[in-house]
Amino acid sequence: MNAFLETFFKPNLIAQYLPSILRGVVTTIEIAFAVVVTGLVLGLLLAIIRSFQIKPVNALIVIFVDMFRALPPLVIVLLVYFGLPNVGISIPSFAVLWLVLSLVLAAFAEEIFWAGILSVPKGQWEAARSTGLTFLATLGYIVLPQAVRLTVPPITNRTVAITKNTALGMVIGVPEILNQATSAQSFSGNATPLMMGALAYIVLFIPVVALGRFLETRFAWRRG
């Protein structure tokens, strides 16, 4: 038991590395927040553009969405991080992580919002339009409020899953939690910093995972 504590919960190491782990927590929260805002806004925007049903535009949206759903995020991260500097574009590693995860979230969010828009019966569109509402007013006041409500649980779960990918930042040197924890581990030769990093993720994400579980039961998709 003592050996276990010495390996994973060594008090003086906890004190020593707490500041750097906390700096990692701040970085993780900053990037996660930026990803959630950019990704969801872009995803909703794409779903709205798609509802105009312009054939070539929709084809482009579907290609974008499919590609970002099919490619592993780490592959895109490495591609952008190592590829772009060689063609003269250099962006800092945290921006690479933010950009890639935002695009991935946008792709998944578009698909979910679009499914939500489609789930609103056609009759609602027709009734709203026949009362004289414009296309945008119908979308904004009638369709989206119903569609977004339906999409809350799947969007929450997907957003959590993609936000957790901020840990991939370790691979390209973004100073987020995992990066701080692994470098502290190699300095100290002890697993305590790694345990602290894992606990930091649990403290950050358990509430959102639990929220997702709660929303799932509250707004469950009704299936026939």
Next chain:
Amino acid sequence: MDALLHQFFNLDIMARALPLVLQGLQQTVLLCLIVIPLGLIGGLIFALASLSSSLSVRWGMIVAIDFFRAVPPLVLLIFIYSGLPFAGIRLSPLAAVALAFFLNTSSYYGEIYRAGIESVGRGQWDAARSTGLSAFHTLASVVLPQAIRNVLPDLVSNTVEVVKLTSIASVVALPELLYSADMARSLTFNASPIVLAAAIYLVMLWPVVRLISRLERRMAS
């Protein structure tokens, strides 16, 4: 433009990297053949435990599932691969990946199975049991077939996520597709091998992603 083509779509370099990348692909396929069945079976066990009639088993399982859904898979993998050796447990990259994936993907599959089982009405259980079927038989021949059909799009979509997730095995130096491509990148100072790997992922997964969209639309209507 020329620089862009040279840097990302250099056919010469792709041709040279191809044998290495194909070796990586073989490892990725092998890895999938290990972790997907492991997750599908583990998920079923997790789901049944989270529906157990014993309150402590049920809550214990739900806490465990949320725990493994809250920890990023890469964190779990690094903890197992480079944290556990400090406690005297030293696993090979493959064993570490298998264990991390088992814990992570079983939790996700488990939640999907659970939603499926809950979508089958209680009356089906009661009816099946009252005709004399055993609990196991009821589950296997009555409840699960309907449950799985109800959540098929989610099961397929999670499987795509698992295949994509195998790319993080590269971080613990398991020579799978991304690892080999990145190795080729660092030898050639050119990103084309990663584009090649991306193309391979797309060829494998794009049809499945299309299929999921279609399945989801059919479920919604």
